[in-house]
Amino acid sequence: MSSLVVRAADLAARAHVDQRRKGYGDVPYVNHVIGVAVLVSSVTEDSEVLAAALLHDTVEDSETSIDDIAALFGPRVAGLVGEMTDDPAIATLPTFQRKGMQAKKMAIASDEAKLIKVADQTCNLVDLEQTPPGWPPDRMRAYLDGARLVVDACRGVDAGLEAAFDSAAERLAASL
Numbered sequence: 139m140s141s142l143v144v145r146a147a148d149l150a151a152r153a154h155v156d157q158r159r160k161g162y163g164d165v166p167y168v169n170h171v172i173g174v175a176v177l178v179s180s181v182t183e184d185s186e187v188l189a190a191a192l193l194h195d196t197v198e199d200s201e202t203s204i205d206d207i208a209a210l211f212g213p214r215v216a217g218l219v220g221e222m223t224d225d226p227a228i229a230t231l232p233t234f235q236r237k238g239m240q241a242k243k244m245a246i247a248s249d250e251a252k253l254i255k256v257a258d259q260t261c262n263l264v265d266l267e268q269t270p271p272g273w274p275p276d277r278m279r280a281y282l283d284g285a286r287l288v289v290d291a292c293r294g295v296d297a298g299l300e301a302a303f304d305s306a307a308e309r310l311a312a313s314l
Contacts, residue, residue: 142189142211143185143189146190149192153193154196177261180298181253186212187218189211190214190218190254197219204216218248221243233277237285245291252291256292266310275314279314
């Protein structure tokens with residue numbers, strides 16, 4: 139494992155240290171970004187892409203900036219994290235509308251950012267299979283429909299990763 143990936147894992151752990159996965163009680167948020175990086179590592183060994191997978195939520199969810207990422211990990215990692223980072227203005231939009239805006243952004247994103255996004259959406263659906271408390275079926279369905287929009291915008295980047303998403307989406311849909 140490269141030192142870049144180890145340093146990214148360290149920053150992700152520190153940035154998300156007090157955060158918990160929404161609706162899952164005491165599950166550390168960092169477990170999510172590690173899961174995304176594990177999925178991405180199944181299709182690439184590129185240490186900069188793996189570092190970006192670990193850091194993909196850091197700017198949205200902590201005080202870390204894109205400039206911080208660039209200074210610590212270089213312009214490529216920062217660029218990938220930037221492609222994954224939502225504009226704060228869409229944070230309060232309804233799920234399906236927010237996902238529609240993410241899909242538009244991902245349609246023009248780099249292939250590497252698309253890999254990370256497909257892995258991210260896959261991990262989110264796998265977590266939703268556990269039905270977080272307070273998530274009624276209509277909220278889960280809206281998230282699933284939005285995730286499908288986002289992944290459809292990324293299609294063609296990796297058949298295996300897309301198949302993993304499709305499998306998770308089918309399992310979640312069947313449970314609703």
